[in-house]
Amino acid sequence: MPSEDMLDRGDKEHRPSPIDVHVGARVRLRRTLLGMSQERLGEALGLTFQQVQKYERGVNRIGASRLFDLARVLDVPISFFFDDMPDAMGGSSAVTRRIAGFAESQEGFEDDTLHRRETLELVRAYYRITDPSVRKRVFDLIKSLTPVD
Missing domain, CATH: 1.10.260.40 (lambda repressor-like DNA-binding domains)
Structure with a gap:
């Protein structure tokens, strides 16, 4: 056995x-x-x-x-x-601190938010905007639509 x-x-x-x-x-x-x-x-x-x-x-x-x-x-x-490799897998603690800081500032987001198709499509569409002033206005619009803590 x-x-x-x-x-x-x-x-x-x-x-x-x-x-x-x-x-x-x-x-x-x-x-x-x-x-x-x-x-x-x-x-x-x-x-x-x-x-x-x-x-x-x-x-x-x-x-x-x-x-x-x-x-x-x-x-x-x-x-x-x-x-973005966690410390447990050999990532640097500085990277882990950055991730933790980002996660704290993004309360309510699921852990896999950055890997969801919707997020990736949004990022791709955002960077296809060639005019920097228009891209900045879109960014400001999105920020204005989120709840203030």
Whole structure:
């Protein structure tokens, strides 16, 4: 009969690493912000969209050369994929403090607000406004519509 320890190790082999999940989520975030499909990203990397899905879910670990290619295609520094990583996963405490400060200032927001499709579409639309003065007015309008604490 296998020991409890052996059962635990076998089970862990099938669960994605929290770091792989975080990096995959950052890939998805950037791809979505660019309005790029999984298929298009896959084509740029010589992968199928299913492989991209597995990377984004953290099921498949992203190797160094693939991470380099992703950074190039998504036009971000490699460090982008590790930004906002919690301390428990090896993130810097300064980053964690910034996240905590942001979360406190955004009371009532769900934890996944920044990853929701609606938020990403809003950000993309906002940055498609080319006139800086119009973009500033839209920003001021949105702020004026929120409740004052």
